[in-house]
Amino acid sequence: MEKRRRFLASAGSLAVTGGLFGPVAAATPSRAVVSVPGPGNLLYLPLPLASRIGADLAEGLELDIRFTGGGPQAIRAMLERNSDFAAAGLSALALQKLNGKPVVCIAPMTRVPAYTLLVRAGLRGKVRQMADLQGLVVGVKGHVPGGRSTSQLFAEYLLARAGLRPDQVNYVSAGQSYDSQHAALVSGAVDALVGDEPFVTRLVRQKVAFALADFHDPETTRKQMGGLFLNGMIGTREDMVAGKPALVEKLVRTIKRTLVWVDTHSADEMVEALNPGQPEERRALRDVLRLRKNIYSPDGRISDEQLRTVDRFLRATEPAIAAQGLSVRSLVDARWAGSAP
Incomplete structure (x- = not known):
């Protein structure tokens, strides 16, 4: 922890200095275990980036990221209480809700399928x-x-x-x-x-x-799918929302802080913060972010437009969604992330 603080201090991190969301949080952070598909997946990049820029520390949080083989595996780890939170696709989370699992979406990361x-x-x-x-x-x-x-x-x-x-x-x-x-x-x-x-x-x-x-392009997504689409998101269990709302809020604020940082920093600055090890990996990530940085939500609010698109998408791919009358909105808790039109 202290080593990371020294690294961030020397880097002059905007997130840690509190320039985005207010003063730096207390010195002893809470710990949040997050299951994340990866590593290296652009959809879920805000989570490792949050640690690298100190967005978690600034919110009194220390992220413990556990990589998995995909969104369903991340959700399963969360449901089995091997993690507190899961990064996954909202549609995958909806299928778990359809099967009676106590899941909740608390924050978005992307606004297109990517x-x-x-x-x-x-x-x-x-x-x-x-x-x-x-x-x-x-x-x-x-x-x-x-x-x-x-x-x-x-x-x-x-x-x-x-x-x-x-x-x-x-x-x-x-x-x-x-x-x-x-x-x-x-x-x-x-x-x-x-x-x-x-x-x-x-x-x-x-x-x-x-x-x-x-x-990946927002306008292509609107044209082909009828609206922007919430894919990469953070989910948790209903008991976490009920029993540990302060921890949930800290994670949501960390994600929002990171997304604002992404929106106000260049692709090169993002790559420098993430510092991937292999030259080819670094070059590909830089080139992709220069073209694709707009896949991310600029403010971390949950968009009604995106939820409507996911509803249509699920009704086209999973007949039981319509049969049971499940609405994507019913598994979203936007009290910390906030809503957007």
Whole structure:
């Protein structure tokens, strides 16, 4: 802890000095364990960044980040009380709610899906549109009983728009890391996958795969999905909200502080703060953030527009949502994050 304080002090961190949200919190922070898909996933980058810029310390919090193989695994770790909070896709959280799990969304991180559908290079010329994936293998994040990953739901959504049923392609887990996704494509274990940045940029540059559909741009998302879309978010259990509201508030304020920092700092400053180890990884992250920094919520408020889009998305991919009358709004607690139109 003291070593990190010295690092942040020498870096002149705006988050720690309290320039964004007020004075620095007390010296003894609370601890929050967060299960996070990764490492290295752009969707959930605000969490490791929060530690690097001292946003957690500024709110009297010390983040303990535990990386998992995907959003469903992160939610399971939280439900099994191996963590206090989980980073995941809101749609994956909704499926857990549908299955009776006591889950709550407390803060957003992104405002678009931030997924790219990649196809392995050997299929160039054979796969030109979504319908051409019929009978092929699509890689998604791992799933757990009672819930599919948001990446699988997203693949199903795109395929349904192309006239395919979910059972007309085969889904397998392609993992959460660059190495696992690279291996799945190179080996031919998958024909396509729902990919994450900055891994997508590296895979395309290496000519391992090509992009068939991309949902990082806010305007493209509005055009294709009818509105902005809340994907990356922070969830917790209902008993955490009821029993430890101060800890929940500290985490939400940490996320909001970090998102404001992202909105007011450059891609280069973000990479410098994160300091990835490998030159290729560093270069890809810098290039992606220069183009894609607007995937993040600028203020950490929960947007009604995004919730409406997720409702439509879920009704298109999971019939039980409509049958049970589940509204995404019912699993959101915006008292700390605040709401936006």
